[in-house]
Structure formats: C-alpha cells, structure tokens
Amino acid sequence: MTETQNLTLVQAVRDGLFTEMSADEDVVVLGEDVGKNGGVFRATEGLYDEFGGDRVIDTPLAESGIIGAAVGMAAMGMRPVPECQFSGFMYPGFDQIVSHMSRFRTRSRSRFTLPMTLRAPYGGGIRAPEHHSESKEAFYAHEAGLKVAIPSTPYDAKGMLISAIRDPDPVVFLEPKLIYRAFRGEVPEADYEVPLGEAITRREGDDIAVFTWGAMTRPTMEAAESLAEEGIECEVVDLRTVSPLDREAIVEAFEKTGRAAVVHEAPKSGGLGAEITATIQEEALLYQEAPVKRITGFDVPFPLYALEDYYLPSAARVEAGVKEAVNFP
Structure with a gap:
C-alpha cells in the first residue's frame, strides 16, 4: 500500500523537487533566494540544508542570467530547475526563453536537448504589487518547443513537476499562487508521474x-x-x-x-x-x-x-x- 501525505500545493511542489533531487544528482535548483531562505513562497524550504549550495544555488537578481545559465547547464546534460520569484519577473529573461530555451533542439538538429523546467508562481488573488499577478500562459504556449504545465491540485503538482523534470525538452511550470496554501490533498510519498499533455x-x-x-x-x-x-x-x-x-x-x-x-x-x-x-x-x-x-x-x-x-x-x-x-x- 502506497503511503500518502496530506499536503498543500506548495508543499507538493517542494516534495517533487526533493524527490527528483534525491534520485538524480544532475537535478539542480537555482534562483533568487531559493537557497538559505527557501524561496519567497518557501517552495524550496530545506533543500539547501539537504543538498548544499552546489545544487541549491542562490543567484543574483537577474532573470536573464538565471534562465541563461540554466540553458547552458541543460545543454551540457544537467537537469536544472530555475525559479523566477513571480511569473511577472520572467520578462527580462524572455529572450533566453524564446531565442534559446525553446529552439535549442531545432537549432542543433536534435544534437542537443534542454531538459530544464522553468518554475514560477503565477496568477492573481493574493493582493500582490504590480508585476506580481499576471496570467500570461498564452505567451509561452504560443512558443513552439515549450511545454506549459499548470497544476490545480497538490497531487498533480508533484506528479506533473516530476514529469517535467524528467522530460528531455524544456517545460514552463506555472504554479497558481492563489491556491498554494488554499487546501490540502493526498499526495503519495513515493515518486510518480502525471503525464504532461493529458487533461x-x-x-x-x-x-x-x-x-x-x-x-x-x-x-x-x-x-x-x-x-x-x-x-x-x-x-x-x-x-x-x-x-x-x-x-x-x-x-x-x-x-x-x-x-x-x-x-x-x-x-x-x-x-x-x-x-x-x-x-x-x-x-x-x-x-x-x-x-x-x-x-x-x-x-x-x-x-x-x-x-x-x-x-x-x-x-x-x-x-x-x-x-x-x-x-x-
């Protein structure tokens, strides 16, 4: 019988990251305050203590650098999971997303793939300041070469994130922050996948x-x-x-x-x-x-x-x- 946990959506995200980082040393997390601070929403809480600063990397406040560095890591065989603190902060890295992240397989004639997952809290409803509440999933869905995943339950959050990290191609993983802690759901302790592209x-x-x-x-x-x-x-x-x-x-x-x-x-x-x-x-x-x-x-x-x-x-x-x-x- 599979053991389960009663988790919020943000806890399920953290559990998905922990699961894949434990299973694969090529999985690294990078972003603003993701390390010692555990992320602005605490989605990476405890990962720095568990895996150290070489795999949970605090970066400068530079989204183009965060995403660009992850592109290079992925091209060389790692599985980076960069985080932008809010989806509204992704725009300085937009050139990296559309010019490199989405096109690397095609540009290299499949010599290179980019197994990277770009995470960001997205959406409104939490009384955040400007640039923190947009819902711009259509930007990324329009870009060929990217998968765009948006979970609505803790179970899906963990399973879809694991699928995204294991995917050979880049995934934009948007996490609805309005429901980060709105409710709890049963989430298996073991690893499992929720396939991307299935309603x-x-x-x-x-x-x-x-x-x-x-x-x-x-x-x-x-x-x-x-x-x-x-x-x-x-x-x-x-x-x-x-x-x-x-x-x-x-x-x-x-x-x-x-x-x-x-x-x-x-x-x-x-x-x-x-x-x-x-x-x-x-x-x-x-x-x-x-x-x-x-x-x-x-x-x-x-x-x-x-x-x-x-x-x-x-x-x-x-x-x-x-x-x-x-x-x-």
Whole structure:
C-alpha cells in the first residue's frame, strides 16, 4: 500500500523537487533566494540544508542570467530547475526563453536537448504589487518547443513537476499562487508521474463542457455544484497542460454536451480560450448547439488589491456564463 501525505500545493511542489533531487544528482535548483531562505513562497524550504549550495544555488537578481545559465547547464546534460520569484519577473529573461530555451533542439538538429523546467508562481488573488499577478500562459504556449504545465491540485503538482523534470525538452511550470496554501490533498510519498499533455475530467455532466485549469478550477467546480442544484450538469475538464493541449479531450467533452464554456483568469483577447474555441469549431462544429462562452479576466492591466476580486472569474460569474450558454437560444 502506497503511503500518502496530506499536503498543500506548495508543499507538493517542494516534495517533487526533493524527490527528483534525491534520485538524480544532475537535478539542480537555482534562483533568487531559493537557497538559505527557501524561496519567497518557501517552495524550496530545506533543500539547501539537504543538498548544499552546489545544487541549491542562490543567484543574483537577474532573470536573464538565471534562465541563461540554466540553458547552458541543460545543454551540457544537467537537469536544472530555475525559479523566477513571480511569473511577472520572467520578462527580462524572455529572450533566453524564446531565442534559446525553446529552439535549442531545432537549432542543433536534435544534437542537443534542454531538459530544464522553468518554475514560477503565477496568477492573481493574493493582493500582490504590480508585476506580481499576471496570467500570461498564452505567451509561452504560443512558443513552439515549450511545454506549459499548470497544476490545480497538490497531487498533480508533484506528479506533473516530476514529469517535467524528467522530460528531455524544456517545460514552463506555472504554479497558481492563489491556491498554494488554499487546501490540502493526498499526495503519495513515493515518486510518480502525471503525464504532461493529458487533461482530466473533474466532474461528469451532460449539459455543458466547461474547460479550465490552475486556480480557476476551484470556482468552476463550485459553480458546477451550485448549478447541479438547478438541474444543470456540467462536465468540468481541467486541461492541466496548456501546451500541448489535449485536443482529443476537448472534442470528446464537447461532442458529449454540444455546449461549452472556457474559464481562465488571463485577459480574453488572445487568451487560450480562443484556441479552445477554434479547436471546437474546426473539429466538432456539427455538434455545436450554442456559441462557446468565454469567462475570463478583462482586457486591462491587472488591477491592484480590492479590484482583484472583480477581475478574477468568480463562481458567480462562472454560473452566469454557463447559464447563458445552456439557455441559448
């Protein structure tokens, strides 16, 4: 029988790092304050004491240097896990991500691969200052050569992180900080993998398919439970990986219901909700009974403090959007 632990999502991230660092000495962690301090959210707490400063490396405040150094490490056969303190701090390293991290295999005709996992807390809802709360997963999903993973449960956080670290190609691993400590879940003590690129159905339903990921999975599930009391049964699909998208799961859920909604906290324009909608149009148009409803953040800079609750899709906003789709025409 597999022993389990009752962990928060951030504890599961730390457990995934510990598991892989214990199993493979080529796995190293680097970033701002990840060592003695244990990271701004304590995701690397205790790793410095366990593995030492050669494998848990405190770096200068320079994201281009952190990511660039990790690219070099990975090209030479290591498995670095660089951390940016917040996803909004990744932009100074954007050139390293799109010009080197994502293209190294293609540029070298597969002579080199980059087995590296770029971690960052992302998303809003914690009353952080400017540049700390953006949801820009579409930036990275648009870049060929990168996988983009976003867990929504402690179990998935550990299993997906292990899969990312073991992957021969680069992964951008975005951790929804709103739910870092929002709840606990059962996580096996042993190592295990949650495959990247595979969605999971969190709730079965016949009336509408609702696609989501990351922190928005919780309000979506709350809305689905409330709607069930009114006789509307939602099929809730947590995509988990937004690149590559599990298009088969998207099409299968839509063909089952004929109606769909997408919930994400990123702005609507150019967001991944549009890609999911296009997939439905291209591959399941004849099953469609209503326009696909996008329930998202707004096309404005992420607001500060009290307005965060208005900006982020709430359970009430998800309910209203789902009803609009279900009641069409």
